[in-house]
Each structure stands twice: as structure tokens, then as C-alpha cells.
Amino acid sequence: MGSSFTYYAPTEVVFGQDTETKAGALVKKWGGTKVLLHYGGESARRSGLLTRIKASLEAEGIAVVELGGVVPNPRLSLVHTGIALARREGVDFLLAVGGGSVIDSAKAIGYGIYNEGEVWDFYEQKRKPQGCTPVGAVLTIAAAGSEMSSSSVITNEDGNLKRGLNTDYSRCKFAVMNPTLTYTLPPYQTMSGAVDIMMHTIERYFVAGSSMALTDEMAEALLRVVMASARTLKSKSDDYEARANLMWASSLSHNGLTGCGHASRGDWAPHQLEHEMGGMFDVAHGAGLAAIWGSWARFVYKERADRFARFGHRVLGLPVTGDDLADAERAIESLLDFFREIDMPTTFAELGIHPTAEEISEMTVKATYFGKRTLGDVMVLGSEEIKAIFTDAAQR
Ligand code: NZQ
Ligand code: ZN
Secondary structure, three states: OOOOOOOOOOOEEEEOOOHHHHHHHHHHHOOOOEEEEEEOOOHHHHOOHHHHHHHHHHHOOOEEEEEOOOOOOOEHHHHHHHHHHHHHHOOOEEEEEEOHHHHHHHHHHHHHHHOOOOOHHHHOOOOOOOOOOOEEEEEOOOOOOOOOOOEEEEEEOOOOEEEEEEOHHHOOOEEEEOHHHHHHOOHHHHHHHHHHHHHHHHHHHOOOOOOOHHHHHHHHHHHHHHHHHHHHHHHOOOOHHHHHHHHHHHHHHOOOHHHOOOOOOOOOHHHHHHHHHHHHHOOOHHHHHHHHHHHHHHHHHHHHHHHHHHHHHHOOOOOOOOOHHHHHHHHHHHHHHHHHHOOOOOOHHHHOOOOOHHHHHHHHHHHOOOOOOOEOOOOOEOHHHHHHHHHHHHHO
């Protein structure tokens, strides 16, 4: 039975040009007196963003400790470094300047400061955290939605395990979103982000059971706008409206809104499969999703051909012929055409990875948490089905 849900989205959103100048006031409002300023490689420094944020923090009398170096698919080792540094320095607030990787790393450090013991235990579901030191974000890429989600996804280099942890404790206190900060993104990252945004709604949309009409309409509108924005940005990377729409969609696509009232929380198999690809091959998350989605969709669509057909009509503008199976097949091919149009991969080879049979077996066993879980909702996937989907993506 659908139409029964909890929607919890406590993050204060401050959206628009120059909003990063408010970072200091926001940290203060949310109780921070000494922040760990956490960031990635060089993009935030190169653009002058870090300097502007430090000035904003200093203007509010907030002490700053810096830790850069977060890489995409953020690593546990830097999380450990951050926890030790933050404890030594008496940090009481984590300010993430970057995308999903930086925000997720900040959340992991927050768990590590707040709780005793090894933080990875929480990602392995061995223990439950009791809280998280507060995190705020200045977003520089529209993609993962971590700025409003309950998730943190970390890669443990020991075994190349990429694992997510979901709790409301880690939801950002605030998210500063200035769309102009995303103008400097390489096209591959912009488009990879657009795919990730779409997938967070698509995976909530494809449910085995019933769905809520209002949520379906909102999801379809979001997907159409993200596609239009990505197309605009392909030829004009500094189009403010397109950047703004993409950035707001990033948050709304993963804060729960586009899944409210459905019979289940969705079918997250493509994400769970991609996490194994990211853990083993260190690929950009959204590009990885684009590369596996077609193989997943072709494998499962007959279970909900009506829904795939509706998706084709409402989101992709395809005609309804009355033959759900044929319409569903067209919908899948049409979405894959869109991925190609925005230069995203639709196979492992296009993604640039060539897993061996042994590597596919390893990804499969890791995806099932070593035999402890199945994936999916439209179709429940065990080891055999997961391996078939990985193999299909590898052989195309
Ligand atoms: O490190 P820098 O130099 O900043 O470069 C980054 C990075 O190389 C660059 N970048 C970011 N903003 C930029 C910029 N370059 C130029 N100008 C800017 N304004 O972009 C690259 C990718 O950054 P990253 O943070 O990795 O991107 P994204 O936001 O896609 O995050 C991906 C991570 O989030 C996880 C993914 O698995 C992956 O690890 N996810 C997190 C989720 C969550 N917490 O809710 C949900 C997602 O499904 C996802 O799993
Ligand atoms: Zn994602």
C-alpha cells in the first residue's frame, strides 16, 4: 500500500549568486565556532572560492582548520586523517566545499568525531552511530545530492569496498548553492552529474508496486527539466538558468521528494551495481550509472513494461502505441540515445573499463555483501542475475 511516508528535509538552503559570502554567518547560526574546511583537489582554490569562504568565516570570528585532498570516490584513509586532525584541534563544525565526495567525506569525519571507535564499522553495518558532528556544504557540482540527502558513501582502499551509510544525523545543517560556481566544471563532470541526478529520481520511479500520482508528475517534470538543462549546457556551459535548474534538481532528486508515497523506496539496483564498479575501477559515479543502466533495464523491464512505457511517453515524449512491451523497449533505447547525446557511456567499453570474468565475479559477490543481500524491487536480483547484468554491460 502506497501513500504513506515520512518526508524529512531539514537542510537550510541558501540559493543564488554570491551566496558563498554567507557561509560564515551560516556556520555561526548553526553553532560552529571552529570549522574544519574540507575540500577536494584544486578546483575550489583555483577559482578563488576558498579565499572568499575563509574571509566570510574570519568576518564572523570563526577559527579555521583546513583539510583538502578529497578525491572522487572519497577514501577512508583521508577520513581517518580528518578525524585525528579535528579531534586534536577541537573542531566543532565541518564545512564541505565541493561535491558529493567532499560532503560525504565531511559526513564520515563527523561520524568519526562524534562516536568512539572505528568509523568504518558504521559503513559495514557492524554498529550504529549515535550522532554526527554538524556538517554544512558549499556546493560546487550538481550531482550526488549529498547536500540534502541522508547518505555518505566512502571507499575503503583495503579491499576496494565502496559502502554507503544512511542516517538523518548527517544531513547538512545548511547548503549554499551558487549555480555560477559550477561554470568551471569539465563537461564530463557536468553530464555525469546530470545522469546521477536523473538516476536518483528514476530509481525511485521504478517500483514494483503502486505509486502516488503527485509524486509521479513531479518526478517526470524534474527529469524533463534536467534533460533540457543538460542539452543547453552542452553548447553553452555558462547558461545560468540551466545551471540553476540542474543544481536545484540535484537536491530535490535525492532528498526523498521524488519517492514520497510509492509502495517501496524504489529500485536502487543500478546504484548498487555502480558502487561496485566505482570501488573496483574508480569511475565517475554518474558515468558509471549511465554505463550499467541499459543492461539493468533490458534485464528487468518486462516486469513493469507499463511503467517503462509511461516513462517513455511522459519523460521522453514517445508516442503511446498500446503495446507496452514495444513502448518500453523504445523508452530504454531512447534514454540511452540521450546519454550518448550528452557524451555519456552506455557500456563498460565506452566507460573505459574491461572487467575480466574474475573481476565480474568479485563485483557480484561484493554487490550481494558476500551473500547477505539481494538487490532491486522491479525485479529482485540474486548473484546469478547480477552477474548476467554485469556481463551484458561488459560484452556490448
Ligand atoms: O577535487 P576537485 O578539484 O574539486 O575536482 C572535482 C572532482 O574531480 C570536480 N569539481 C567539483 N566541483 C568543481 C569541479 N571542477 C571544476 N569546477 C567545479 N566547480 O569534479 C570532480 C567530481 O567531484 P565529486 O565530488 O566526486 O562529484 P559528485 O558530486 O558526483 O560526487 C560523487 C560521489 O558521491 C557519491 C558517489 O558515489 C561518489 O563517491 N554519492 C553520494 C551520494 C550521497 N551522499 O547522497 C549519493 C550518490 O548516489 C552517490 O553515490
Ligand atoms: Zn548517485
